[in-house]
Amino acid sequence: MDFVRNFPLFSILLPMVSGPISSVMSGKWAKRLNFAVVTVSGLLSVAALVYVLSTGEAYTYRMGAFPAPFGNEIRVGVLEAMTATFFCFVMLLSIVGGYRFTAVDVPEEKQNLYYIMLNLLLSSLLALIYTNDMFTGYVFIEINTIAACGLIMIRGWGRNLLAAIKYMIMSLLGSGLVLISLSILYGITGHLLMEQMHESVVKIMEQGTYTEPLTVAVGLFCVGIAIKSALFPFHSWLPDAYGYSTCASSAILSSLVSKGYIFLLIKFFYRVIGTDIIHQIQVDDVLFVFGIAGMVFGSVSAIQQTDVSRMIAFSSVAQIGYIYMGFGLNTEAGMIASIFHILAHAAGKSMLFISLNSLSDGTWEYANYRRLRGAAYRHRIAGLGFAVGSLSMVGIPLLAGFTSKVYYAKAAFGVGSTYKMLIALVALAISTILNAMYFIGQLINIYTPLVVEPEPGKVRHATATRIAVFMFIIVNFVLGMGSEPVFRWIQTGLAQFK
Amino acid sequence: MDALFENYLAVVSMVLFGIGFGNLLLQKNLIKKIIGLNIMDTAVYLFLASMGYISGRLAPIITDGDTTASRYVNPIPSGLVLTGIVVSVSVTALMLALTIRLYRRYRTLDIDEITLLVRREHNE
Numbered sequence: 001m002d003f004v005r006n007f008p009l010f011s012i013l014l015p016m017v018s019g020p021i022s023s024v025m026s027g028k029w030a031k032r033l034n035f036a037v038v039t040v041s042g043l044l045s046v047a048a049l050v051y052v053l054s055t056g057e058a059y060t061y062r063m064g065a066f067p068a069p070f071g072n073e074i075r076v077g078v079l080e081a082m083t084a085t086f087f088c089f090v091m092l093l094s095i096v097g098g099y100r101f102t103a104v105d106v107p108e109e110k111q112n113l114y115y116i117m118l119n120l121l122l123s124s125l126l127a128l129i130y131t132n133d134m135f136t137g138y139v140f141i142e143i144n145t146i147a148a149c150g151l152i153m154i155r156g157w158g159r160n161l162l163a164a165i166k167y168m169i170m171s172l173l174g175s176g177l178v179l180i181s182l183s184i185l186y187g188i189t190g191h192l193l194m195e196q197m198h199e200s201v202v203k204i205m206e207q208g209t210y211t212e213p214l215t216v217a218v219g220l221f222c223v224g225i226a227i228k229s230a231l232f233p234f235h236s237w238l239p240d241a242y243g244y245s246t247c248a249s250s251a252i253l254s255s256l257v258s259k260g261y262i263f264l265l266i267k268f269f270y271r272v273i274g275t276d277i278i279h280q281i282q283v284d285d286v287l288f289v290f291g292i293a294g295m296v297f298g299s300v301s302a303i304q305q306t307d308v309s310r311m312i313a314f315s316s317v318a319q320i321g322y323i324y325m326g327f328g329l330n331t332e333a334g335m336i337a338s339i340f341h342i343l344a345h346a347a348g349k350s351m352l353f354i355s356l357n358s359l360s361d362g363t364w365e366y367a368n369y370r371r372l373r374g375a376a377y378r379h380r381i382a383g384l385g386f387a388v389g390s391l392s393m394v395g396i397p398l399l400a401g402f403t404s405k406v407y408y409a410k411a412a413f414g415v416g417s418t419y420k421m422l423i424a425l426v427a428l429a430i431s432t433i434l435n436a437m438y439f440i441g442q443l444i445n446i447y448t449p450l451v452v453e454p455e456p457g458k459v460r461h462a463t464a465t466r467i468a469v470f471m472f473i474i475v476n477f478v479l480g481m482g483s484e485p486v487f488r489w490i491q492t493g494l495a496q497f498k
Numbered sequence: 499m500d501a502l503f504e505n506y507l508a509v510v511s512m513v514l515f516g517i518g519f520g521n522l523l524l525q526k527n528l529i530k531k532i533i534g535l536n537i538m539d540t541a542v543y544l545f546l547a548s549m550g551y552i553s554g555r556l557a558p559i560i561t562d563g564d565t566t567a568s569r570y571v572n573p574i575p576s577g578l579v580l581t582g583i584v585v586s587v588s589v590t591a592l593m594l595a596l597t598i599r600l601y602r603r604y605r606t607l608d609i610d611e612i613t614l615l616v617r618r619e620h621n622e
Contacts, residue, residue, distance in 0.1 A: 139585060142589060146589065146592055147586065153596065159620055160601050161603070168589070168592065169598065173519065176519060180515055180542050180545070183578075185544050243621045
């Protein structure tokens with residue numbers, strides 16, 4: 001067995017072990033350890049990606065002494081390794097970009113605790129990506145929730161605590177639904193590993209005996225994940241949680257945390273239930289409707305916001321709607337578009353949060369239009385980052401957001417039903433216009449020259465933030481212009497899921 | 499109808515799940531919400547445990563050298579319940595800790611009132 005095969009497991013264990021170690025370190029050393037851990041996990045994922053690309057097939061990795069139907073497994077394919085690499089990369093940039101703000105927002109004695117949460121979050125995200133066992137998936141969903149809650153409340157303002165408890169309540173409702181759904185599924189299939197569950201599910205559908213419990217279980221799982229990933233109308237916790245956290249937290253929460261759950265949902269659709277059965281029990285139509293509603297109403301709510309960080313947070317609701325709309329199309333092209341959009345949104349949204357924090361110097365309680373006027377002239381690279389991020393979200397050619405919209409449009413044309421195609425295309429058009437309304441308005445605002453001298457910011461501008469924003473800009477352009485290899489990897493990865 | 503009485507444990511656990519879910523979602527009082535969370539999780543454990551138990555069979559611990567599989571129950575549902583208990587204990591602890599912090603700050607457990615107070619605090 002090649003040694004590289006162990007790397008995905010190492011990349012999960014390393015952050016998990018380094019979390020507790022950070023608790024006895026000073027904030028400074030915890031920060032260094034966290035940087036090293038995220039980098040090493042990223043490199044391990046790159047090695048895994050190169051390995052699965054070179055062998056051309058996915059492999060399962062047995063955990064512990066018990067073989068397949070009983071034991072626990074992780075599974076590594078192109079899609080998993082690619083997503084893990086990308087998540088590590090975005091996480092690293094978000095943390096580095098947020099260093100300056102973390103130092104201000106997080107009290108000195110709590111710095112190491114913050115990095116524990118980041119390490120645990122990375123570990124649980126990677127486990128959600130790689131796991132081949134649904135119950136392990138559930139456990140890591142909870143770990144992810146706890147770590148994310150820590151990230152939200154670390155700033156310690158009253159509204160952070162409130163946002164954290166709201167987040168916990170909604171998340172726990174979601175994970176309760178996931179747990180009961182998995183229990184029902186375990187009851188009717190008798191397995192927890194994805195392949196074995198899939199075999200049983202196919203048999204159940206053929207015999208037609210337990211189709212109702214199966215439908216209920218799939219429905220509960222989808223609702224649970226939808227609550228946790230803030231699909232409209234379950235998004236009530238999102239704006240406070242994303243909008244008021246410290247810079248790195250906002251960036252990571254909006255770009256990665258909800259995507260980890262969504263990735264598990266993709267595996268659930270492809271590897272546990274099977275897309276044709278999903279179509280047969282019509283779960284995809286429901287997701288399609290909610291996705292479309294999210295695309296429109298998320299943007300409508302964003303337009304109404306006066307606080308720009310809440311505006312960006314609400315725009316996440318719209319982007320999550322896009323992702324679910326792609327699931328609802330339930331074609332290969334739709335799924336590829338959604339996975340590409342996960343990457344595009346992660347790259348764009350985290351950059352937007354970091355840029356906005358730089359523009360507003362990270363210390364204002366409200367970043368409203370008036371105070372942001374002309375801010376781009378004070379922080380040029382942050383202004384540029386905000387511009388690129390906004391334009392990518394709107395869908396301007398050459399940027400990542402445009403490419404994913406093209407994929408969505410192509411997928412819509414490929415879908416069988418004419419109604420679905422028309423609704424998807426119209427919703428894409430409306431959503432693009434709505435996105436443009438608030439993002440372009442804000443962009444003009446920050447590039448409007450000021451007549452009066454601005455109030456001086458408390459946070460000194462950091463090179464780390466500049467580098468992070470610069471790297472994010474590059475990622476956005478790379479995803480926008482050179483999407484071909486990523487597209488092919490997603491395609492191979494999805495083919496390996498079957 | 500008979501199926502309902504035959505599978506009464508499953509029915510009871512679903513009813514309990516609904517009660518817990520409703521409490522976690524709708525109660526204003528944070529402590530009652532947490533109680534709802536625990537009822538919800540416990541309902542799932544009842545469901546798993548009732549499915550995992552077959553009457554007349556033993557726990558899978560071999561004491562008399564008898565290894566016929568049909569004498570014992572499957573240990574995995576019990577294992578899942580144990581894992582689930584660990585998870586629910588930790589999220590309950592986290593929720594309680596958050597509740598204490600909110601209570602110390604705002605002197606109330608009512609989440610609507612806290613929301614109002616927070617809004618007032620940050621608008622001034």
